[in-house]
Amino acid sequence: MTFSSSPGHAARRFIGMLGLACAALLALGASAQADYPNRPVKIIVPFSAGGMSDGLTRMFAKELQERLGQPFVLDFRPGAATNIGAAAVASAAPDGYTLFVSTMASHALNKWSYRSLSYDPDTMANVGMIGVLTSFLVVRPDSPFKTVDDLVRAAKTNPNGLSYGTHGAGGPNPLIAELLRSRAGIKTMVHVPYRGLPQSSVDLIGGRIDFMIDGASINLVESGRLRALAVTYPKRWPTQPSIPTMGEAGFPDVTMTAFFGIAAPANTPPAILNKLNEVLRTIGVNPEIEKRMLAMNVMPMPVGRVETTDFIRVQSEKWRPVLKDLNITFD
Numbered sequence: 001m002t003f004s005s006s007p008g009h010a011a012r013r014f015i016g017m018l019g020l021a022c023a024a025l026l027a028l029g030a031s032a033q034a035d036y037p038n039r040p041v042k043i044i045v046p047f048s049a050g051g052m053s054d055g056l057t058r059m060f061a062k063e064l065q066e067r068l069g070q071p072f073v074l075d076f077r078p079g080a081a082t083n084i085g086a087a088a089v090a091s092a093a094p095d096g097y098t099l100f101v102s103t104m105a106s107h108a109l110n111k112w113s114y115r116s117l118s119y120d121p122d123t124m125a126n127v128g129m130i131g132v133l134t135s136f137l138v139v140r141p142d143s144p145f146k147t148v149d150d151l152v153r154a155a156k157t158n159p160n161g162l163s164y165g166t167h168g169a170g171g172p173n174p175l176i177a178e179l180l181r182s183r184a185g186i187k188t189m190v191h192v193p194y195r196g197l198p199q200s201s202v203d204l205i206g207g208r209i210d211f212m213i214d215g216a217s218i219n220l221v222e223s224g225r226l227r228a229l230a231v232t233y234p235k236r237w238p239t240q241p242s243i244p245t246m247g248e249a250g251f252p253d254v255t256m257t258a259f260f261g262i263a264a265p266a267n268t269p270p271a272i273l274n275k276l277n278e279v280l281r282t283i284g285v286n287p288e289i290e291k292r293m294l295a296m297n298v299m300p301m302p303v304g305r306v307e308t309t310d311f312i313r314v315q316s317e318k319w320r321p322v323l324k325d326l327n328i329t330f331d
Helices: 007-034 052-068 080-090 104-113 148-157 172-184 197-205 218-222 270-284 287-295 305-326
Strands: 041-045 072-076 098-103 125-133 136-139 163-166 190-193 211-214 227-231 258-264 298-300
Touching: 041 052, 041 080, 052 072, 052 125, 052 258, 052 270, 052 287, 080 098, 080 104, 098 104, 098 125, 104 172, 104 258, 104 305, 125 270, 125 305, 136 148, 136 218, 148 172, 148 227, 163 172, 163 197, 172 190, 172 211, 172 305, 197 211, 218 227, 258 270, 258 305, 270 287, 270 305, 287 298
Parallel strands: 041 072, 041 098, 163 190, 163 211
Antiparallel strands: 098 258, 125 258, 125 298, 136 211, 136 227
16 A cells, blocks of 8 residues: 655645644533533622622622532722723633623723723623612711702802712712712812722711712611712612602713623633623522612623623713713823
């Protein structure tokens, strides 16, 4: 028996061997995706431990672990208005074992408000939504401001400007406050950024700041330690139907639909993304989970990957001209 040693025959043999190798790699990749997850999954949270985002993510991590059979471990990377955590995920291996808690700041605002980012939110893969949340404009119970109009009138006449507290300079809440200042024609307001709710609420109750825009503060409203003047959601919030919206207070565009989602590095295999999204949606429609989320001031949003991406794009495009108009930029 003889074998041809012609260049054409050798090329065909090489191509055939290459095809077999590619088929083997594809089969191995498909098997790995079907077996996902087969080891612990890390979820990077761009906030400090102990807050509402901690409790919410832990709840979803526990549910993911129960349904997928592997630990989902939280890794807290706070700082720079979520940029530090987002950059860590964007540069991670696209294998489904590093996920990110995406937010209004990380995926809709920062690309317009920061002069440069070390990640591109538009190239990250959106896995799905956890839920949407809102903030409340709150004052101390004995505040002379009974309505948003009261506060606006005082802000216009106070030569030093009213002071307000939020949780950081680059997040959604200071943007809402600055939008209110702009739309109401207030010359100046003093922003006092805090690292968390405890100190800001203590200062508000103690009269060291005039008002606060925050979501978690609703628990202090319910206990009578603070009073809410308005909600920044476009509609009345389901668990607080007596609190008027900013639109009802005369400022229809001073609203924001903030969110928590799950994202992954670019080029994460679609099979893994789809599997995670299916589990997220299953968790989101669980009545007990919904009840617990609403208690945290979060409304479930169990939607698909396409709907998630579309929702984030709409939010981002809404705020792009606002940030430009307000000339808000960060280094």
